[in-house]
Amino acid sequence: MTYEHDPADGTATLESSDLGPTGRPLREFPEPEPLRSHGPARIIALCNQKGGVGKTTTTINLGAALADYGRRVLAVDFDPQGALSAGLGVQTHDVPTIYDLLLSRGIAPADAIQRTGVEGLDVIPANIDLSAAEVHLVTEVAREQILASVLRKVSADYDVILIDCQPSLGLLTVNALTASHGVVIPLECEYFALRGVALLIETIDKVRDRLNPAITLDGILATMYDARTLHSREVLERVVDAFDDRVLETVITRTVKFPDATVAATPITEFAPEHPASRAYRQLARELVDRGAVA
Ligand SMILES: Nc1ncnc2c1ncn2[C@@H]1O[C@H](COP(=O)(O)OP(=O)(O)OP(=O)(O)O)[C@@H](O)[C@H]1O
Ligand SMILES: [Mg+2]
DSSP: OOEEEOTTTOOEEEOGGGBOTTSSBOOOOOOOOOOSSOOSOEEEEEOOSSTTSSHHHHHHHHHHHHHHTTOOEEEEEESTTOHHHHHTTOOOSSSOOHHHHHTTOSOOHHHHOEEOSSTTEEEEOOOGGGGGHHHHHTTSTTGGGHHHHHHHTTGGGOSEEEEEEOSSOSHHHHHHHHHOSEEEEEEESSTTSSTTHHHHHHHHHHHHHHTOTTOEEEEEEEEEEOTTOHHHHHHHHHHHHHHGGGEEEEEEEOOTHHHHHHHTTSOHHHHSTTSHHHHHHHHHHHHHHHTTSOO
């Protein structure tokens, strides 16, 4: 960090260029210590009922970055669109999926887990079958707790489980929130980004009251930020005004590399490790470890 020294009065003032996009001083988060033992996992839902805000991209790249830091990571595709499964290049047809586990069709959770091209990052896939789950689960006993009971069976093998939620606040998302220790809310730096967040936080509060007293908001992650536009800067300023230190310092910039990485079915952290977006996701991983959200 550099300081502008004013010899006239001897004061040092922080240059505004040393402030991060959230308006707070830029910080370096330390490289996480290697873990000596693994599990049980802390479970984090990536959640926002608004579509296209970066939930799946964040699950993939945060998962890969944490795996690169030696964490054992399980990513759960909890969206019938199966974008997470596609983005990690795993099979979604003629294999057990999260849907089969929810309906407990005599399949052990371990049998649905697939390895990815990233060492230490595994995935439970989803496909369009999952769209029927909301209807089937409605009549189940303890219908909100079914994912929690599935994940309990594999938690010991992982340090962190990331759940990529679908863009809705229906029963599947309530299952994800009930199963989770924490929530990360990706928020696109666009007009109307804040619209809907109050409802999401209300939903998290209800889940805390009724189903999962321990759930915490691990942070709000600003995504698709473009420092060149006043608009993006204004949106981020309003998000920080509204949520203060619940806004993570790491901000994900808008970049065309993400669609490329999707086509390559591999995390950008593997595909272009020195790209600024890869650095940003590694920083996010370090920030979450620093905050205690991940071991
Ligand atoms: N930082 C970024 N810069 C540019 N494009 C991005 C960025 N992050 C994600 N994208 C692209 O934006 C689109 C939506 O991202 P993503 O699928 O991660 O969002 P989502 O919240 O999971 O969407 P959905 O609600 O539909 O599941 C994708 O095409 C993705 O490649
Ligand atoms: Mg998605």
